[in-house]
Amino acid sequence: MPQRSVPTIEDVARVAGVSRSTASRALLGGASDLARRRVEAAARQLGYSPNPVARALASGSGLRIVVAVHGQHAGQLDDPYTTRVVAAIAGAVAAQGVGVSSRWLPFDGTAAQVLHELGQDRTVCGVVLVNTTEALLAALPRSLRGRVVSIGIGAPGVPCFDVDNAGAAHVILRHLYATGRRRIVMITGPGWLPCAQRPVTAYRDFMAAAGMPVRLVGGDFSARSGREAVAQILARWPDTDAVYAISDAPALGALAALHEHGVGVPHDIAVAGFDDVPLAEFSAPALTTASHPVERIAAAAATAVLAKRSAPVTMFASELIRRRSA
Amino acid sequence: MPQRSVPTIEDVARVAGVSRSTASRALLGGASDLARRRVEAAARQLGYSPNPVARALASGSGLRIVVAVHGQHAGQLDDPYTTRVVAAIAGAVAAQGVGVSSRWLPFDGTAAQVLHELGQDRTVCGVVLVNTTEALLAALPRSLRGRVVSIGIGAPGVPCFDVDNAGAAHVILRHLYATGRRRIVMITGPGWLPCAQRPVTAYRDFMAAAGMPVRLVGGDFSARSGREAVAQILARWPDTDAVYAISDAPALGALAALHEHGVGVPHDIAVAGFDDVPLAEFSAPALTTASHPVERIAAAAATAVLAKRSAPVTMFASELIRRRSA
DNA sequence: GTGAAAGCGCTAACAA
DNA sequence: TTGTTAGCGCTTTCAC
Numbered sequence: 001m002p003q004r005s006v007p008t009i010e011d012v013a014r015v016a017g018v019s020r021s022t023a024s025r026a027l028l029g030g031a032s033d034l035a036r037r038r039v040e041a042a043a044r045q046l047g048y049s050p051n052p053v054a055r056a057l058a059s060g061s062g063l064r065i066v067v068a069v070h071g072q073h074a075g076q077l078d079d080p081y082t083t084r085v086v087a088a089i090a091g092a093v094a095a096q097g098v099g100v101s102s103r104w105l106p107f108d109g110t111a112a113q114v115l116h117e118l119g120q121d122r123t124v125c126g127v128v129l130v131n132t133t134e135a136l137l138a139a140l141p142r143s144l145r146g147r148v149v150s151i152g153i154g155a156p157g158v159p160c161f162d163v164d165n166a167g168a169a170h171v172i173l174r175h176l177y178a179t180g181r182r183r184i185v186m187i188t189g190p191g192w193l194p195c196a197q198r199p200v201t202a203y204r205d206f207m208a209a210a211g212m213p214v215r216l217v218g219g220d221f222s223a224r225s226g227r228e229a230v231a232q233i234l235a236r237w238p239d240t241d242a243v244y245a246i247s248d249a250p251a252l253g254a255l256a257a258l259h260e261h262g263v264g265v266p267h268d269i270a271v272a273g274f275d276d277v278p279l280a281e282f283s284a285p286a287l288t289t290a291s292h293p294v295e296r297i298a299a300a301a302a303t304a305v306l307a308k309r310s311a312p313v314t315m316f317a318s319e320l321i322r323r324r325s326a
Numbered sequence: 327m328p329q330r331s332v333p334t335i336e337d338v339a340r341v342a343g344v345s346r347s348t349a350s351r352a353l354l355g356g357a358s359d360l361a362r363r364r365v366e367a368a369a370r371q372l373g374y375s376p377n378p379v380a381r382a383l384a385s386g387s388g389l390r391i392v393v394a395v396h397g398q399h400a401g402q403l404d405d406p407y408t409t410r411v412v413a414a415i416a417g418a419v420a421a422q423g424v425g426v427s428s429r430w431l432p433f434d435g436t437a438a439q440v441l442h443e444l445g446q447d448r449t450v451c452g453v454v455l456v457n458t459t460e461a462l463l464a465a466l467p468r469s470l471r472g473r474v475v476s477i478g479i480g481a482p483g484v485p486c487f488d489v490d491n492a493g494a495a496h497v498i499l500r501h502l503y504a505t506g507r508r509r510i511v512m513i514t515g516p517g518w519l520p521c522a523q524r525p526v527t528a529y530r531d532f533m534a535a536a537g538m539p540v541r542l543v544g545g546d547f548s549a550r551s552g553r554e555a556v557a558q559i560l561a562r563w564p565d566t567d568a569v570y571a572i573s574d575a576p577a578l579g580a581l582a583a584l585h586e587h588g589v590g591v592p593h594d595i596a597v598a599g600f601d602d603v604p605l606a607e608f609s610a611p612a613l614t615t616a617s618h619p620v621e622r623i624a625a626a627a628a629t630a631v632l633a634k635r636s637a638p639v640t641m642f643a644s645e646l647i648r649r650r651s652a
Numbered sequence: 653g654t655g656a657a658a659g660c661g662c663t664a665a666c667a668a
Numbered sequence: 669t670t671g672t673t674a675g676c677g678c679t680t681t682c683a684c
Contacts, residue, residue, distance in 0.1 A: 006446065008661055019671045024663060032669055051448050053389060054661030057379045057676050063389045063449065064425030067416070077417050078621060080406070080604060086416045087409040090393070090428045097449035099390030099425020102416040120332065122377050122677090123389065123423035223608045249605070256608040278406060279575070279605050282549045282582040295404060334677055345655045350679060358653055380677030383660050448661090 007046040016042035052097035062125035063098055065089060065305055066118055070105040070131040077102050080249070080277070081221070085130060085151065085298040092299035096306060098125065105136065112139035119143030126305030128298075129158070131193055146308055149301050152195040159310040161301040162195060165274070168290040168318035169202035172244055172272045175288070175320055177210060181242035181270055185215040187229045187254065189246040196221075199246055199274070215240070219250045226253025234261060241269055242326065248273035248280050248289055255283050255325065270326035274318075285324035292318060333372040342368035378423035388451035389424055391415060391631055392444055396431040396457040403428050406575075406603070407547070407620065411456060411477065414624035422632060424451065431462065438465035445469030452631030454624075455484070457519055472634055475627050478521040485636040487627040488521060491600070494616040494644035495528035498570055498598045501614070501646055503536060507568035507596055511541040513555045513580065515572040522547075525572055525600070541566070545576045552579025560587060567595055568652065574599035574606050574615055581609050581651065596652035600644075611650035618644060 013023035016038040025031040026039035027050065042048075056063045067086050069076050076082060082102070089100045103118065105111040118124050119141040126147040129136065137155040140148060145157060154160025176184055186203045189196030200216065207214045217232050219225035226245055230253075233240055243258075245251035251273025258265050265271050265285055273280065273289040280287040293316050304310035339349035342364040351357040352365035353376065368374075382389045393412050395402050402408060408428070415426045429444065431437040444450050445467040452473040455462065463481040466474060471483060480486025502510055512529045515522030526542065533540045543558050545551035552571055556579075559566055569584075571577035577599025584591050591597050591611055599606065599615040606613040619642050630636035 006448075009663095010661080020661095021663080021672080022670060025670090028663085030669095035669080051383075051661055053379060053383045053448055054676090055663075057383045057678090058661075058663040060663095060676070063379060064423070066420070078410075078413065083409050083413040084404075087404070087412040087428065090412045090416065090426050091403050094392070094427035094429055097390070097447065099427045099449075100416050101420035101425045102413065103420055121423065122332075122379055123425075223605060227608070252605060252608050256610055256612075259610045279549060279578060282553070282578050284582055284585045284610055286582075335679095336677080346678085347656080347680075348654060351654085354679085356653095361653080377677055380660090381679075383662085384677075384679040386660070386679095 007048045009048070009050065011046055012039060012042045012048045015046060056125070060122060062121070062123045064123055065093060065098060065100045065126045065128060065302055066124050067100060067102040067128045067130060068105050068115065068118065069102060070107075070111060070129070070133060070136055072107055074104045076131075077104055079221075081294065082130060084294045085128075088295040088298035089128065089302040092302045093306065098306065100302070111136060112141070115139065115144060116141045126308075128301050128305060133192060133194060147305060149304050149310065151297060151301050152193075154313060156312075159304055159312050159314070161297050161304070161314045162316070163292050163297060163318050164315045165195065165318070166198045166202040168274055168292070169199035169244075170206065171318065171320045172274065172288075172290055173203065173206045175322070176242045176244065176270060176272060176326060179270065179326065181326075182212055183215070183237065183240050184212065184242040184244055185217060185233050185237060185240050187217050187219040187226055187243065187245040187250050190220050191218065196246060203244070219246065221247050221249055223249040223253035223256070226250025227257040228253075230254050230257035230261065234263070243269055243271045245271070245273050248275040248277045248287060251287055251289065251325075252280070252283055255285075255287065259284070266324065266326050272326040276321050280321075281323065283325070288323045288326035289321050290318045291321055333374045335374070335376065337372055338365060338368045338374050341372060382451070386448060388447070388449050390449055391419060391424060391426050391452050391454060391628055392450050393426060393428045393454045393456060394431050394441065394444065395428060396433075396437060396455070396459060396462055398433055400430045402457075403430055405547075408456060410620045411454075411624040414621040415454065415628040418625035418628045419632065424632065426628075437462060438467070441465065441470060442467045452634075454627050454631060459518060459520060473631060475630050475636065477623060477627050478519075480639060482638075485630055485638050485640070487623050487630070487640045488642070489618050489620075489623060489644050490641045491521065491644070492524045492528040494600055494618070495525035495570075496532065497644065497646045498600065498614075498616055499529065499532045501648070502568045502570065502596060502598060502652060505596065505652065507652075508538055509541070509563065509566050510538065510568040510570055511543060511559050511563060511566050513543050513545040513552055513569065513571040513576050516546050517544065522572060529570070545572065547573050547575055549575040549579035549582070552576025553583040554579075556580050556583035556587065560589070569595055569597045571597070571599050574601040574603045574613060577613055577615065577651075578606070578609055581611075581613065585610070592650065592652050598652040602647050606647075607649065609651070614649045614652035615647050616644045617647055
């Protein structure tokens with residue numbers, strides 16, 4: 001007597017000729033081979049798929065991944081990078097019936113408290129940290145153990161996923177060097193952000209190895225900071241022949257500023273960024289940059305949280321995108 | 327005997343001196359005034375907050391909002407606009423323990439089937455339609471009734487939320503007119519998208535009323551389409567003195583193209599967009615555009631889905647952002 | 653209006 | 669390894 005509603009695990013068990021619990025175990029991958037085969041067959045036959053809500057309630061696991069973004073202000077959640085991460089995860093987890101939501105982890109002492117709340121929250125199945133610092137990793141509540149990953153730096157028990165930004169820096173610097181640039185200024189990211197230091201270190205090493213001067217200007221990933229950096233650069237080092245920005249937004253800001261100052265790009269000063277944002281191709285001149293597979297990184301991080309297992313470190317390659325600006 | 331774990335509705339009921347069912351009703355807003363007051367007091371005292379997972383299982387309601395994006399290809403899910411919508415919802419629903427995921431609604435016949443799946447899916451509590459067409463609205467399964475809203479056009483039973491893009495078009499066109507432009511070309515959005523027709527209609531009306539020629543070039547919201555449009559424009563209407571693009575991306579593409587063609591902006595041709603994307607401020611020259619509160623719109627749509635009630639139409643104002651390009 | 657009881661669909665102790 | 673038995677925390681009939 002086929003019933004018209006969605007089949008439950010009870011139905012599967014009945015068809016497979018086992019108890020409900022055995023069916024459950026089999027579907028979770030933990031019964032005898034024979035049982036598992038029969039249960040799987042029954043499930044396939046009935047077109048069964050488990051109800052994640054019931055599963056979550058019974059196992060106490062939750063149904064949403066929270067993207068927890070550390071930063072100065074809540075506006076961080078709307079910034080283009082965070083936005084891409086969240087949206088990519090939203091697409092990646094759709095098939096498992098899971099959702100994503102986002103949360104700001106402030107700089108004042110409350111970040112740890114927010115993390116604690118997330119650990120207690122029965123609706124949360126995992127957390128993806130963005131813009132992680134060592135302090136934050138140290139403040140992770142044990143209630144989150146085993147279900148948190150990081151995009152950026154990691155820690156024991158906290159798998160991390162990120163683009164190989166040291167590698168990206170190298171690729172870009174080599175290109176600038178190969179095209180004759182020798183006085184290369186770098187516009188950095190915020191000093192508190194560990195993974196933003198990796199390209200800086202790469203830059204330092206590269207410049208030292210090549211016997212070229214280290215010239216750093218502070219920035220914060222914003223186009224505005226790139227524009228402001230240019231004023232400093234032109235004032236402090238008039239002989240600059242290249243600007244390498246930690247990401248495309250400041251690079252585009254720099255481009256705008258150089259244009260306003262009447263400096264020719266790439267003739268007088270070459271400009272390179274990092275990220276290959278959609279509009280990088282449409283600046284004047286088109287921006288030379290390096291790719292940053294944000295969507296793939298975010299999806300991998302989300303998948304790892306759900307699977308509750310992953311390699312401790314996963315790096316994604318970046319490649320040079322050569323255009324007109326350098 | 328205060329117990330250390332999170333309080334359940336059972337605890338609240340006990341403290342309030344009522345049965346569990348009365349407590350449940352009271353929290354849902356449906357008991358006697360007296361009971362409700364006592365239950366609310368007890369809940370406050372215990373710091374109780376309901377477990378959305380249990381609630382979802384019992385009521386069969388689901389715990390994620392699905393952003394369903396209609397479009398030509400799955401890449402639509404990664405486009406900057408969709409991305410902003412998804413991320414904004416992720417932030418807006420975090421407090422209610424809900425998550426977001428996204429789904430592509432293809433153009434081939436399968437969109438209706440996907441919607442049907444979403445209607446059956448026990449994890450889904452509501453759907454936010456993006457890039458809706460009339461055909462899509464007509465294909466909504468009844469299983470989704472009462473829990474779907476649209477960003478764009480709506481229908482009876484499907485509340486809609488959008489920026490007043492006809493108003494935005496007017497504001498921009500008036501500005502172009504006021505600054506002396508008379509031969510204004512519009513770069514449009516995709517023809518199949520109803521809400522992209524509103525600014526076109528506004529443009530037609532405006533031009534007709536002012537006795538100016540209607541000149542339309544097709545686009546698709548991409549910067550590339552803006553660039554390609556410029557080639558056509560220069561060839562077909564060499565006397566053009568302004569380009570109004572349906573959004574900032576094509577406007578920036580147009581800017582890049584005009585620069586390559588050696589056309590002076592705004593001297594020879596003024597350029598205006600719509601959206602005020604973060605980088606609009608950093609083009610050369612900085613882009614004149616109109617604001618588009620995507621985050622507020624998305625949050626309102628999500629809130630309405632969760633509340634299961636809303637005004638049939640909610641429009642958000644747009645304002646002129648005057649910069650250098652027009 | 654209220655309480656008792658029956659689920660929602662699944663996982664996880666506990667015995668066997 | 670398997671089946672039996674309790675729950676997970678809440679909503680929702682159903683009588684009263």
